[in-house]
Amino acid sequence: GAVVSQHPSWVICKSGTSVKIECRSLDFQATTMFWYRQFPKQSLMLMATSNEGSKATYEQGVEKDKFLINHASLTLSTLTVTSAHPEDSSFYICSAPWRGGTEAFFGQGTRLTVV
């Protein structure tokens, strides 16, 4: 089946630095990818929709200047957390729809800890 690979699986960074998370569709093309954020013991909240070749669409309340999304190719979307702060510490998960949108495959997630 289709595979979505997310890297890194975990990262620790200092407050004020930036962190880039990659999401790749390994055996299919994804013109759209989704980025979710999950706080401890809570559900996944959609942050933004990444569109290949165009600007990402952000959900209400998500700072687009802080969470930069780039979808430069049909198999790669990146999320960059800029000037990270401890409150940005969370689990970030990407997903890509497949088969006309009736399925979605999720990356392994990235545990970000800002110290």
Next chain:
Amino acid sequence: AQSVTQLDSQVPVFEEAPVELRCNYSSSVSVYLFWYVQYPNQGLQLLLKYLSGSTLVKGINGFEAEFNKSQTSFHLRKPSVHISDTAEYFCAVSEMNSGYSTLTFGKGTMLLVSP
């Protein structure tokens, strides 16, 4: 707008006992329904989905779910659980005409299987 309610945040059960994880949804349009499982610090894995047809859906690892339109429910069941089933389970819905662009998750139910 759509919403998903998972009433039980945690369900403790003994090994080999049956289990039911409850999911109710609300939507003004027809929906697709999904159950995902998440193991610690990992992404989401699709257990099963309902798109159309038979209301009883069988998934991986011996799980099944039944779509009940009149009760707007999609409860997940397994007749005999294993220790390895211990994980977080998420119910999710998406609007039928928009696929994964409107995927909404419940808050999750932690299934705790003890010997």
